[in-house]
Each structure stands twice: as C-alpha cells, then as structure tokens.
Amino acid sequence: MKPFDVYPINPINIVKANGSTVWDAEGNAYLDLYGGHAVISIGHTHPHYVQRVTEQLNRIGFYSNSVEIPIQRELAQLLGEVSGKIDYALFLCNSGAEANENALKLASFHNKRKKIIAFSKAFHGRTSLAVAATDNPSIVAPVNETENVVFLPFNDEDALKEAFSTDGAEISSVIIESIQGVGGIREASVSFLQLIRSLCDQYNAVFIADEVQCGYGRSGLFYAQDYSGVEADIYTMAKGMGNGFPIGAISISPKFKASYGSLGTTFGGNHLACAAALAVLEIIQQDKLMENAALVGQYLIDELNKIEEIIEVRGRGLMIGIELPGSLAHVKKELLIKNRIFTGEAKPSVIRLLPALNITKEHADQFLLALNEHVKTVTVA
Numbered sequence: 001m002k003p004f005d006v007y008p009i010n011p012i013n014i015v016k017a018n019g020s021t022v023w024d025a026e027g028n029a030y031l032d033l034y035g036g037h038a039v040i041s042i043g044h045t046h047p048h049y050v051q052r053v054t055e056q057l058n059r060i061g062f063y064s065n066s067v068e069i070p071i072q073r074e075l076a077q078l079l080g081e082v083s084g085k086i087d088y089a090l091f092l093c094n095s096g097a098e099a100n101e102n103a104l105k106l107a108s109f110h111n112k113r114k115k116i117i118a119f120s121k122a123f124h125g126r127t128s129l130a131v132a133a134t135d136n137p138s139i140v141a142p143v144n145e146t147e148n149v150v151f152l153p154f155n156d157e158d159a160l161k162e163a164f165s166t167d168g169a170e171i172s173s174v175i176i177e178s179i180q181g182v183g184g185i186r187e188a189s190v191s192f193l194q195l196i197r198s199l200c201d202q203y204n205a206v207f208i209a210d211e212v213q214c215g216y217g218r219s220g221l222f223y224a225q226d227y228s229g230v231e232a233d234i235y236t237m238a239k240g241m242g243n244g245f246p247i248g249a250i251s252i253s254p255k256f257k258a259s260y261g262s263l264g265t266t267f268g269g270n271h272l273a274c275a276a277a278l279a280v281l282e283i284i285q286q287d288k289l290m291e292n293a294a295l296v297g298q299y300l301i302d303e304l305n306k307i308e309e310i311i312e313v314r315g316r317g318l319m320i321g322i323e324l325p326g327s328l329a330h331v332k333k334e335l336l337i338k339n340r341i342f343t344g345e346a347k348p349s350v351i352r353l354l355p356a357l358n359i360t361k362e363h364a365d366q367f368l369l370a371l372n373e374h375v376k377t378v379t380v381a
C-alpha cells in the first residue's frame, strides 16, 4: 500500500524543527513563514509545549467524553479569558472542517432552518456542509451539492440585504472568514460585518465567524473579526489551536442551549489535545504573541508596501497576502529553492505569509531581502 496521491508535494523531507527554522534530511535549514498552513502558532517544538504534551502523555493521553475530563474545563476557562468571551461555551472537535460542520449544524438545531449564506471565494473545509459552503466547485462532490447554501458576493451589502429581505425567514446562518485565507487574504469590511450582525439579529439567523485560519491571535487580535467591533454567535477555530496537534473547536454564545447528544465526537477534547491547546494559549498569553503578531506584521506590511513591483499587500498582523503580477508568479518557488524560505500561495499569484506568531523582525528582514532580490532581478532581466 502507498499514500493516496492527492497532494502536490515539494520534494523536501523535513526531519527537525525549532522555532521558525526547519531542517531537511540533508541538514539544510529553512525559514518557515508558512507554518504548514497557519498551524504552527507558537513556533516548532516550543519547550513549554513539548514538556506539557509529554507530561500529559505520560499520565493519560485519551479517554472518551463519557467521563470527567477536568483539563477541558481548564482549557475552556483560559480560552474564554484570552479570547475575551468568558460567557461563551466550548465544544471541542478535531479539525477546522469539523468545527464549521458543528457550527452550521448547531445553528440549524437552534432556529430549525436550513438555508446558509456563504460568500464568493470562501473556504470552509472539505466535509459535507463545510465543503458545500466552500466556493470551489472542483472540490464539491455531487453528494455534497445542496440548494441550502446560497453564495453571495463578498463585501456586497446590497446583495446581502436583498437575500434577507426575500428569504430572511428561512436563513439559518451566515458563515464568513473576516479575512479570507485560501481566497487570497481578502478582508471583509467593517460595515459588511456589522450589517451581517444586524441582519442576523433582525431575522434570528446565526452569525458564524470562521476563524480557523485568521483567528487565534494571528491578526494581532484573538479573533480577527474583533476588528469589526461586533460579536459573532459562534466562532470556529482549529489550525493554530494545537500548534500541530489536531484539535478544533467552536466557541458558542450563551444564547444556545446545550442538549445531550446534539453534538458529539470520539476524539474531540481528549486529554492530550487539551494539553497541547493549553500550552499554546499559555505561550500566547505569557509571551504576548498577539502584540508581536501586530508589531512584526505591521512592519512587514509597511516594508512590502514600499516594493513597487508588488500589485497589492493585503491582510493584518501575520496573515499577509502579497499579490504579484503574473510575470512574477514563480517567485514563491524561487524563495523555497534558492533562499530556503517556506511561504504559501493563493491563486493566481498571491504569496501567503502565515508564520508563527513569535517570528522576529530579523526573520522579516531575511524574507524582505530575498523577496526584493527576486522581484528586482526578474524585473530588470
């Protein structure tokens, strides 16, 4: 047997990692400004993380949700504090798609409705409802297709008002990434997010903030959506939550009533996952990583804006999209091969930076120097 061949891969075997450096099997060091799709939030092999996960594993790694798991309460308490949503409740699962799946389902249980509003270029995951709410027909299997999901243009206030005025009584939820990731680092406007809030209130629909990629401190705020000044009813999260240990969650407003069996999972909330997530939050808090993300992120954005070959720099904190002209579409690959710098991409030619929240100004400078070289060299030639 061999792995099912669904991933286009770089021929690099990473065998060791520390902070924002990873090493391949030949001993070459790389600067990691991607964190494996925004997953590495506190840096690779952070000593506190390694210690907390190891100690937990030596005590107990897993038991199911049929017994008391006090570490879940500890995690809920700290997440409530760090995110500023003390009165919200926590449901733990294993991935971003599963978090969105549960959020959409909970919304529908709550208001007994079926219609979901999602937006152009949205990415919410690959499971049934999550992928149906993802604006990429090539990953939606026929069995996932549903008329219950309506796509509207991102940031189009008139289209949103129109949808509510015609179908308001049927709309169960609106799901949005306040900063779209896979869609190319595009930010929802403050007024658009505020409009979603007021329409959801008016029509008793549920506002779901997909914070799987943009959340967990990456934008400089715990939830990226906080920049709008309005609260969502449900926040979904995963990626940065476990720094590589698979864990996802939804943070649920007090307006929802829990009932036994309505949501559930075998693995979600296990001891080991909670220890990993607690270690991440402790480091985010102790090392002031949200402040660092805002500071180093703004430095990067300011410096990138000085490079005239770049078409547009988008994003906040350490979630940055660099749109290049088509003639520079190869730069991402060159950064990896020639400079040994990992970055991400979004189609057609956007470089996505999603590094650990504790990268330094020196890491930023290393990237800026390399990017400048490629951009200028190619332009001159």
Ligand SMILES: Cc1ncc(COP(=O)(O)O)c(C=O)c1O
Pocket (backbone or CB within 6 Å): 037, 095, 096, 097, 098, 100, 123, 124, 125, 126, 177, 181, 182, 210, 211, 212, 213, 214, 238, 239
């Ligand atoms: C915004 C957003 N939501 C959901 C997901 C799905 O997360 P997972 O791959 O953990 O299922 C992703 C993954 O890229 C994402 O970026």
